[in-house]
Structure formats: C-alpha cells, structure tokens
Amino acid sequence: MTAKQRYFIELAYDGTNYHGWQVQQNAESVQEVLNKALATILRQPVETTGCGRTDTGVHAREFFAHFDVEPYNPLSTGGGEINNHEPSVIDYGLKIRSLNSILPPDIAIKNIIPVHVCAHARFDATLRSYQYHIHFNKDPFLRGYSWQLRDVPDIDLMNQAAAIMMEYIDFSCFSKSNTQVKTNNCKISRAVWERTEQGMVFHISADRFLRNMVRAIVGTLMMVGKQEIAPEAVRQIIESKNRSNAGTSVPACGLYLTEVKYTYL
Structure with missing residues (x-):
C-alpha cells in the first residue's frame, strides 16, 4: 500500500x-x-x-x-x-x-x-513569535484586535523586566494549571516592547510556549509598568514556579501569533 x-x-x-x-x-x-x-x-x-x-x-x-x-x-x-x-x-x-x-x-x-511523511507542524517548529497590541485612545476599529488601557505604563521598566525573563528557561509561573506537558522549559530569544502610533506592542519569540504563557507574561509586565512591582521582582516570580505569584492574564483580543519557523520551509 x-x-x-x-x-x-x-x-x-x-x-x-x-x-x-x-x-x-x-x-x-x-x-x-x-x-x-x-x-x-x-x-x-x-x-x-x-x-x-x-x-x-x-x-x-x-x-x-x-x-x-x-x-x-x-x-x-x-x-x-x-x-x-x-x-x-x-x-x-x-x-x-x-x-x-x-x-x-x-x-x-x-x-x-x-x-515528507514524517514532517510535523507542531514538533518540527523551531521558532514561534507572538505580538500583543495595546492602545490608549478609544477606537472602534481596534475593538476586538487590541487591548485598550486608560493609563500609559512605563515601557522602559517593562523592557528591563522583559530582558530579565530571557535569562531563564523554566516558566512554570506563567503556565496554565493542569496542562499535560513534559516540561515547562522554553528558550525565549526575543522579548521587547515597542511604541506605536496607537500605543505599544510586545514582541516575544521562543522555541515553544506554554498554555496562556504570553498573556500571563504581559499581565506580569503590566504590574511592572504600573510600578506595582520592580523589574527585579520578576526574578522571584519566575523562581517561585508558582502561577499565583505572576500577573493576571490579559485579554485575548490583543494577542497574535505572527510567525512559525521550520528548517525545511
């Protein structure tokens, strides 16, 4: 056959x-x-x-x-x-x-x-990239496609915290509970906020992501941007491996999967 x-x-x-x-x-x-x-x-x-x-x-x-x-x-x-x-x-x-x-x-x-018959869309992916979009002024055309905030967070503080995250590989603190995965280790290769005309965008790339990971990371970085915690506090959150210590998950509407890479495509 x-x-x-x-x-x-x-x-x-x-x-x-x-x-x-x-x-x-x-x-x-x-x-x-x-x-x-x-x-x-x-x-x-x-x-x-x-x-x-x-x-x-x-x-x-x-x-x-x-x-x-x-x-x-x-x-x-x-x-x-x-x-x-x-x-x-x-x-x-x-x-x-x-x-x-x-x-x-x-x-x-x-x-x-x-x-090839053995090629696998999930397991063969070497890099995945996401963006999270935030805007500050009411805009009906961004409704459902970006998260509207009233107060502008400190982007410099958030980028300091994002850089600290790249020093770690175990992101259990950002993973949805009761997920069936063998490991919570991920290698983040990019994590940075950029200003845009409407607001700001978070760019993050890694070899893999855990369930709800990006939204939990953004929620935690928002705590930094609002000066509720210092950038260095991210270390304790990650090292605790406890989801309850991280920030709440931000709304899904601002999150986009933007890139998936394979060695053979």
Missing part, C-alpha cells in the same frame, strides 16, 4: 468568533471549520494537526497545520495516481482559491506545501 501524502497548509485567521484553534465538543473552533472545508474540497475525511493551540479570541497572522491524504493526487485538477512529479503551481492555486471560497471571511488559506 502506498503511504499517504502529507501536506502543510499555511493560514491566517481572526479568532474573534472561535473558541481557539483546537476542536471543542460544544463550541466552534478554527480547526473544525478547516477540517470540514478540506474534506469538502478533497472529497475525503481530513484531520489536521496544528503547530500549536491558540485560546479563544486569539488571532493568527501565520499558522501552520499538516494533514494526510490518500495516495492519489487530490491537489491536482484532474486527479489520478501520484507520480514522481509534484502538482503544478496552478493546481495548488486552484485548490487554495477553492478552499478560500468556502471558508468564512475570517479564515484565509495562504499556501499548501507537500512535505
């Missing part, structure tokens, strides 16, 4: 109307909607595996998932048996347009890429 062909699919989505990426029993998710669309276009059951999970209301400017299809060429216009030649760019374009035509406006397919 010929092995199934594995594909990576690149997409972007507005998470406002979804209960996160992952399939839920009693709520609509991005993964559920994508699986149904792929099954319709490819005319066979399709189960995707995402590069991670995003919480309810979190957005993704770049997200990857992989899926397997039967050993015929489902991404070509004519079907038929798989041969040694990859489908043409035109064929991929047709399938992408077909998917986008049946998907809701808040989910967009960017690319479909044939990969």
Whole structure:
C-alpha cells in the first residue's frame, strides 16, 4: 500500500468568533471549520494537526497545520495516481482559491506545501513569535484586535523586566494549571516592547510556549509598568514556579501569533 501524502497548509485567521484553534465538543473552533472545508474540497475525511493551540479570541497572522491524504493526487485538477512529479503551481492555486471560497471571511488559506511523511507542524517548529497590541485612545476599529488601557505604563521598566525573563528557561509561573506537558522549559530569544502610533506592542519569540504563557507574561509586565512591582521582582516570580505569584492574564483580543519557523520551509 502506498503511504499517504502529507501536506502543510499555511493560514491566517481572526479568532474573534472561535473558541481557539483546537476542536471543542460544544463550541466552534478554527480547526473544525478547516477540517470540514478540506474534506469538502478533497472529497475525503481530513484531520489536521496544528503547530500549536491558540485560546479563544486569539488571532493568527501565520499558522501552520499538516494533514494526510490518500495516495492519489487530490491537489491536482484532474486527479489520478501520484507520480514522481509534484502538482503544478496552478493546481495548488486552484485548490487554495477553492478552499478560500468556502471558508468564512475570517479564515484565509495562504499556501499548501507537500512535505515528507514524517514532517510535523507542531514538533518540527523551531521558532514561534507572538505580538500583543495595546492602545490608549478609544477606537472602534481596534475593538476586538487590541487591548485598550486608560493609563500609559512605563515601557522602559517593562523592557528591563522583559530582558530579565530571557535569562531563564523554566516558566512554570506563567503556565496554565493542569496542562499535560513534559516540561515547562522554553528558550525565549526575543522579548521587547515597542511604541506605536496607537500605543505599544510586545514582541516575544521562543522555541515553544506554554498554555496562556504570553498573556500571563504581559499581565506580569503590566504590574511592572504600573510600578506595582520592580523589574527585579520578576526574578522571584519566575523562581517561585508558582502561577499565583505572576500577573493576571490579559485579554485575548490583543494577542497574535505572527510567525512559525521550520528548517525545511
């Protein structure tokens, strides 16, 4: 029997109307909607595996998932048996347009890429990057896409605290409780706040992230920015490995997954 062909699919989505990426029993998710669309276009059951999970209301400017299809060429216009030649760019374009035509406006397919059968969208990712957006003046066009604050926090103090975080690898204090992971270790390679025309944006990159980690980090840095704690207090919070010592999770609306890197893409 010929092995199934594995594909990576690149997409972007507005998470406002979804209960996160992952399939839920009693709520609509991005993964559920994508699986149904792929099954319709490819005319066979399709189960995707995402590069991670995003919480309810979190957005993704770049997200990857992989899926397997039967050993015929489902991404070509004519079907038929798989041969040694990859489908043409035109064929991929047709399938992408077909998917986008049946998907809701808040989910967009960017690319479909044939990969090795062992390639894995989650485990093979070498870097993930997020942004968290904050604005200060009331703006109806930012509602649902940025967190509005009344008072402006001290960005210099927050950047001092963010730099301290990069000295550590165990981020148990920022992890949602009762998560099934083997380790809470992550290697943060970037953590910095930048001013924008509307407010400020937090940029953070790491090899992996724990559940709710970015929102908990931003909540903790807000405590620093409001001068409720000193930047150096972040050391004690991280070393305690206790979630209750860190700041509260900030609203999901300002969080975006912006980049996922692989060595072979």
